[in-house]
């Protein structure tokens with residue numbers, strides 16, 4: 001059984017989710033506030049290892065943290081390992097960082113990870129990135145809610161959200177936002 005899954009990401013109008021210095025100038029004050037409210041709704045926030053390395057986020061308000069790190073490239077020098085909340089690392093490798101619990105998996109498919117998360121008693125998750133992790137959910141069309149905040153700003157260098165993926169007929173609604181556009185993606189029925 002999977003947890004209830006919310007995906008949330010901030011993107012520039014030309015499709016970038018990070019700039020030369022990480023994600024921070026893609027979000028806005030209002031968008032950060034909205035993200036905090038989403039974190040309050042869920043049992044855990046899930047991110048990929050590259051997001052930890054590039055942004056070194058603390059994931060304020062997260063009740064639990066889940067880090068996907070297949071090859072276990074992370075070390076203890078990141079804020080997410082500060083021990084302030086329960087932090088799980090899902091990996092192929094049986095390694096350990098203080099203040100965390102490693103969940104060692106032979107099969108790191110999204111389905112297997114989600115089943116394990118539910119087995120841990122985590123019923124709702126917020127997936128916050130990065131592109132690699134979010135694309136796995138998009139490819140498999142596995143999510144319950146999916147929000148993209150589009151900041152009307154052009155970012156020249158950085159990571160694109162949609163790469164090597166052609167999405168047809170995305171169904172979405174446009175939610176109002178004072179300083180950008182908030183898309184709520186309902187379904188992704190067709191893609192290559």
Ligand SMILES: NC(=O)c1ccc[n+]([C@@H]2O[C@H](COP(=O)([O-])OP(=O)(O)OC[C@H]3O[C@@H](n4cnc5c(N)ncnc54)[C@H](OP(=O)(O)O)[C@@H]3O)[C@@H](O)[C@H]2O)c1
Pocket residue numbers: 008009010011016017018019022023024026027047048049050051052054055068069070071072073090091108109110113128129130131132133134136159
């Ligand atoms: N704008 C936003 O809202 C936002 C939010 C978050 C992040 N970002 C940006 O996104 C960028 C990072 O994105 P990214 O695509 O490079 O990387 P990412 O998605 O953060 O992390 C990818 C890494 O996570 C691990 N991973 C992915 N799927 C896994 C699985 N199923 N099981 C185990 N491990 C798994 C892999 O580690 P291995 O290498 O070991 O396979 C992979 O290399 C950063 O620049 C950050 O600033 C933007």
